[in-house]
Amino acid sequence: MFITKIEPRISETDGAGHINNTTIPIWFEAGRIGIFKLFTPSSLFKDWKLVIVNMNVDFVHEIYYGREVIIKTWIDRLGNSSFTIKEEIYQDEVLCAKGTSAYVNYNFQQKKSEPISESIREQLKGHMESL
Template identity: 30%
Template sequence: MNRIDYIKEINGWEDEFQFYYRVKVRFSDTDMFRHLNNTVPFSYFEEARIEYFKSLGFMQDWVKPDSKTIPVVANLQCDFLKQVYYDEKLKIYVKAESVGNSSADLHYMGKREDGDICFVGRGTIVQISSRTGKGVPWTDEMRKLFMEQKAIRA
């Protein structure tokens, strides 16, 4: 894992994850070489991120018709460690690594049922105004929920 700059020490980093979302690799997720297409983990990250935000209670507010804020992905990356194949069952883990004023650095980990880590990733999510497109600070309640989630990991 030395080549992945956002992971300093894999064991401690891995132990910090609490939330995960289950996926099963569909045939359409694979490519002509019979392994997971390199674009698919980003969809898995999206699904897991949405469920993670639902678990914190954020998504329910963002999708309301009168919501003044929305989350946007500012950047996203994935590092592939092992091959993944059709019909495998994976857990896609998500955690907030750090929380800024209106942004959060989320980390992701895809693991097989046997515990092997197949891919990892990270990305910055920013809460913005749905009208102006400018960053909107997290509320005190949102920040508290992020911090409680981090405290569970400690």
């Protein structure tokens, strides 16, 4: 599992006083950085290997400015060329948002998916756990 901490910013707060719902997918993406680095250690877009094909978000509880949030990210399903991620956001130990995203290991030059290498697959398996 990957753990990411974020300090909510004032600019992410909406008129109702909580973190805007458009911010949550951005925070989930921040929680995936460790996964991105497995596929693209250079972090250069010319070397990029992943394409997102699905994302779902459930808003469970309000999130507020001024209190740290914790993002928990883990691998839920591992296929030949794709995988599914589960993600949760907590503030003050309360589940505030949860979601899933699906990615495909993609060759942008050939415009097609590719099998996930055995070395990356083994690393992803190390992050397959549930809460």
